Amino acid sequence: MPDYKNILSNRYPLAQSWTLAVAERAGAYGPAKKALGTMTPEQIKNEVKAANIRGRGGAGFPAGMKWGFLNPKPGQDVYLVINADEGEPGTFKDRTIMEKDPHRLIEGCIIAMYAIGAHKTFIYVRCELVLSIQRLEAAVKEAHAKGYLGARPFGKDHAMEIVVHPGAGAYICGEETSLLNSLEGQRGEPRLKPPFPAVKGAFGMPTIVNNVETIASVPDVVAMGGEPWSNLSLLPPEMKDGGTRLYGISGHVLKPGVFEAPVGITLRELIYDFGGGMLHAGRPLKGVIPGGSSTPVLRPEDKVHAPDPKSPMNKWHGKSHLDVPMAVDTMRNLGTMLGTCCAIVMDSSVNMVEASRNLMKFYHHESCGQCTPCREGTGWLEDTLNKLASGRGKASDVDLLVDISNNMMGNTICALADGTAMPMLAFVRKYRKEFLEAADKGLSPSQTRLDEAVRAALVGAARAQSHASHAVGGAA
């Protein structure tokens, strides 16, 4: 097990870590004092640029560059909006920051507001995360009482306020423009871009939207300096993917959870070192979704093919996809995405038709319906998978899945459609045999249970039997 020092999550294990007194004793608000007391906004922005923070919300956009797009006209307010909608299946990392160290996020907001010239932050939290909302609201109050927010934070003449805003249950509101509409009290439908939020965002004003973890990293960037923080990453500096981050791992591993490690560990390390290895010795790894359900699945037996020495992937030529460092660009080169860096691990008990059916049901439910290819496509994918699973399918339906997916990509308002189609294509391409088998004879009852392999352990082997026969049936 590699031994890395926790930086971003170093306060998690402290008793009452979410209170200001405990957090401050462990270093909180030192960086904010330094930033507001001794640095200019320009200097802070330069450190954030040098830190090479790739956005932690899934798209991996460089935070420093995003901040640089702001160019408010005289008289315009600037807003900071924190995306705490955490809803991408498989992803559960931002919640740990809000529950265990809300002051790190508040401090990040203070530094960021000062740097970008904002006086108000809206933290948009999905409303199901009640504990996160309570802890954030309490933390904002404490910070106000201390004078870290309000008219003159840390003595600086730059008034600041933070509003914790609850969502209302819609995955699409994690998409930044949908989030802005939702914040304004509208239905959460994504907006056409351009204009980008940096030009016309919340309430028509220039706005920076960043993920919770992105902003929670800013205090450490200020404390350490941008370049040293960037160099925590295991990747060479020219890859511009810096720092330390939270990794999540769920599914069939022994120790699922959230772990902090430098940017650039491999999926193998995440699964076998941090995650403790596969749940069951007799059931090997079949596939891993690297960064939330919108990222295409990887197979352990697939090898990097990059014989050309000029290829950026040449270093890993011939190696398993599991042995490539996890980075925004490397994952893209493998045909998937780093996404939220929260992996879903599936062992040999999983039927991939059923796994993809579970996810396509989700996307169909969550499509906002504005764009025809997405609205129709997600529904059609779900229907086709239902047909295959129930034995009503035929071999041509497998190609239909591919056609539908191809038609969904590239012509929609937001990235939900691509985030549905790309994983679907990968499932079919990599596990085609299983889809053809389903077309031939449907799925058996046990294949339609993703928890078939763990059920006995959950309910006790003997009772599993009687339970199955008495269950209120039918609900899929």
Place this chain on the structure above:
Amino acid sequence: MTTPAQSIAPLTLTPDQERRIDEILGRYPTRRAACIPTLHVCQEAIGWVSPDVIAYVAQRLGMATSEVQGVVTFYTMYHQAPVGKHVLWVCRTLSCDLRGGKTIQEHAEKRLGCHAGETTKDGTWTLKKAECLAACGYAPMVQIDDRFYENLTPEKLDALMDRIEKGEMPTQEETAWVPNTASS
């Protein structure tokens, strides 16, 4: 769906709830932006978003009732019909399903004698299927009212539901995730 009688009540807000709505209104540059949080306060008050709630929010925020209706129908956390005293959401998205989401749902259905989407005859429980609740590493999990219960087995769920039926509200910490200290 059975309709428990106790939740059909006209909207009456306590002074504290009125004050909270005033405070919410003060946070945003537009009145309309208060729509979602105000709806939450009203739902908390009477258990669902009734036509009364929609009329009240529209009038209070200067919106058309159709606009408020449009917001309410877009989001899944607003109950558009009365629900049971407690709402039990079982996460059924991939990570949870790999670790027993369906088993948990079936167990709850058997215990309550109703399917997901329904309310028990006595009006105590409404059972619903949830989409990923950001607890994927602590699966299987459920949300009961405003708390998460994680790392469940059918037995643990039974124990929690027994206590809740007796009027207790077990804390989220009891079953919650703990930080990994392995690498610190």
